[in-house]
Amino acid sequence: MVVVGTSVREARQRWFRRLDLAFWMIWAAFPVVIWLAYRHNTTASASIAASLSPEQAKCAGIVTNPLDMSRKGQMLFWTLFLFQLSFFAVFTAILHRMVHRFARGRIFVSETLQGVWWMGIILVIWPFIDLITSNAVAYALHELGDxxxxxxxxxxxxxxxxxxxxxxxxxxxxxxxxxLQSENELTI
Structure with missing residues (x-):
């Protein structure tokens, strides 16, 4: 809803300022998300096995707890964990920078276009990198016996x-x- 006396541009900038504030709250919650992901990775197999029948619990035992792995296995597992987490951090940072520029009224500028370009590149390349690294770490963990x-x-x-x-x-x-807009402004 637009307040009387404010332009559409001002209303949009106010919306982007709120979105910018939301991104700061996401960054503040980031350590909690990391801790929850850590807890999920280290306690999931035990909690899953407890809720299953004895036959099903044997199958759930295939999922190993990273804390029970060898030292090399733990290093590989947590390195992959941090690598995958860094993807989301980088993507969120690029998106936050763009929203921060929008909140200051700088929407169609070259930095915004570069941000859109890099987000596209990251989204195209990431699935391949994730697939290759996940398989390589899983193979290495298998070879280590973890x-x-x-x-x-x-x-x-x-x-x-x-x-x-x-x-x-x-x-x-x-x-x-x-x-096209710049050419149009030159002809007027």
């Missing part, structure tokens, strides 16, 4: 790749729109 079975994953997140291609195309569309 996990019983190695079943390579071939799951590529096509939706993430499509989102990245869309953002890269959107960057070019916005770039072209800015060019």
């Amino acid at each position: 996990i019983k079975f190695f079943l390579p994953s071939y799951n590529l997140d096509i939706g993430t790749i499509a989102g990245g291609v869309f953002l890269m195309a959107l960057k070019f569309v916005i770039d072209h729109a800015i060019l």
